[in-house]
Amino acid sequence: MPMLKYLIIILNDASVSFCHYESAKTGKKEAGMISYDNLNKAVAFALKNNLKVNFLYPRFRPGKKYEKLIEDVEHVKIVPRKLGGVYSDAITVLEAGDLRKENKVTGTENIILRLSSPELKILPAAVKEIARKGGRINLVIKDVENFGDSKISEYRKLLAEISGLLIKKSGENSIPEVNFLTDRLMLESMNNCDAGITHLTVAPDGRLYLCPAFYYESGENSIGEIRNEINIKNRQLLELKYSPVCRICDAYQCRRCVFLNWKLTGELNTPSRQQCRMSHAEREASGNMLEELKKKNFKGAKGIEIKKLGYDDPFEIAVKNRYSIQEFKNFNS
């Protein structure tokens, strides 16, 4: 079973969002800040448990005292565009509005790009730009819940277009990386977010959450205080083995966001129809792309096979063919 590897620490209520949730829009500089004591506790916890930290930054630099503490622990800074040039070791989160200024921002070879469905049309241009710089895009779609039939069909077209771009830019061993298309080319097993398993979040209130999204949804979602013995109730539901839909699925690039699961289906372990269909559209596009790349003698996806499927939502299979008890017992996370 995987163990805790890192902590996410939200420095301020208005810290940048790097995933499927929205953080607080406004926030006076000091008001929404995690207290120094709580930050100290969180950093100490990370140090004692050999955890790395992802710090989520607001639009301003925290004070010197805070920065000194941050530097005490191995970490990654995740910052909004405004701080993009400030830290050389940061990952920048860009929104649609930031993108046209993107080439002016230093330190943005690897970016997290948060877009809503109407903004996806700018994606090909962003991919071109990042490909030129040899960087990587991690796309986060902000409104997964809106992906009905017509949006899924548009998304499929977009994926095909971007696949074409990537194939053009690919070499014998390399391809510009965009998470939703190229991750699947490298994966032989699930590469999920694993919130609550490999990482936990410390919020500005000093308490622990499965991930930032749960904090922003409601403080009532806390899983407890920072302490040595962390007891996540019904933790097994975060594991792949306990998800009837996901454990039979090979859309390995899917983040399997437990927050979106919970929000849309009411259960942490059950993905929504939208999530599954988007991930399967991506998987299918990756498969098509792989076929084309093989024709070009691409060697960067050795041993990877992406078979054609007769469905676009593994839910259909989970309902039809019950997993056997033996398969469950043999399941290896």
Next chain:
Amino acid sequence: MSQNTTVKIDRPGSWEDGRAKNVTFVVTEDCQLACRYCYLVGKNKSGRMNFETAKKAVDYLLREEKFLAEKSVVLDFIGGEPLLEIELIDKICDYFKLKSYELNHPWFDSYRISFSTNGLMYSDKRVQEFIRKNKTHLSIQITIDGTKVKHDTQRVYPDGRGSYDNVLKNIRLWTSQFPETSTKVTISGDDIPYIKESVLHIWSLGIKEVNINAVFEDAWKPGDDELFEEQLTELADEIIEKKLYKEYTCSFFSRTIGHPYEQNVNWCGAGKMLAFDFKGDIYPCIRFIEFSLQNRKGIIVGNLDKGIDENRLRPFLTLDMVSQSPDECINCDVASGCAWCQGANYDFAETGTIFRRATYICKMHKARVRANNYFWNKLGRRLKTDLRETNPDTCQC
């Protein structure tokens, strides 16, 4: 010897083998009784369905093509006490019949109307007229919990008076109208010593099928399982000595229970069935309506204006045994027949999930398995045949 004709004890009937769509109309959240074990913790006088809502529900059911996967339908009327709203129920059934006929809907040729009632209003003129109108499609179950002592221990009026005498008045009429009927008995703790005499008593009233459940709640004290086993063993002896197994059925004794699991199936049908409340909200079953829950909010999977949110049904439709059971249950040697209720699981779970099985019933199930083994082994010796059979993992709800 033919086992099926000679030994009837574990062969209850089920219409269309339980494959019909089960649709529950919660017509009222009110009841004349205040039964001590009742899971409907939030009964009230204000939650009453009106005809407009019920009509919308019928229209919705007949309109949606996805429901046609099930060739038959059971319209289940529940409360509270459903017969308090007999006039409404009558109107709903008339509307269903007319509409399904008008639309040439396949359910017109395959439907049943079902009630579970406390029986207090059974002889009411309006109820009797309703029965006359719908006789061939009707299944009515009156709950009588056993002997007067057992029944009145639990099934009481709000002032504490027992309801046995008033129910009994209607039992003869009911069994004469529905001779193949059954009743449902609930065991909840203090009533364990009355199990044997209660089953025999119910049979003596002409009710040939008794379905019994021990409650799923954390209601069991140390020693309850032993007492339970003792009662069932005594009942087993009585059934064998008096050859009652030829004519009567009792869900305590079944050839399918007490084996390791062979299949990964969910026990409960929540989500495959649907329940409508008076507000027009749709639930996976009545146990997910707020007035059925002690600790959690209701789980609404849709409403009659917007239809069903398929995402909310996905957990229910993919839920299987292994994903909700502790390892101890998955590996249990006597697992089959150990029941659970999805609504109760949700209510008792540490977090708001349906994927965690409550196991308060474990020791009681094991006691039942021992008594069940005793029954079939002893009966087999008497009849000079092996009556045990392998486990088909029958699924009931």
Next chain:
Amino acid sequence: MKKESKRTIVGKVTEEEKNEIKLLFERKNGLNELFRSLNDPGHPLYERIVKDMGETATRFQQWWNEKRDKYEWKSSKDGHWEINFNTCEISLVRSVSKS
């Protein structure tokens, strides 16, 4: 002197044949009960229902006649046949005196 029913299995039909009569049986009952609910000659569906009732009753009887001829079941003046929908078995049910 009391009367009681005596039941003797006299034959069996195929699953398909059982399904035919089961559907007709359900429809016959459904139409009868719908008719009772409607009870209004002015209703736009009234004529259709009455016609349907007649046709269904005919088809129902026709099934029994056809199967009687096909299987040549044992019969009795004071008895009638019944089908068990679970087993497809046909029983001859006779009313006999009980002393």
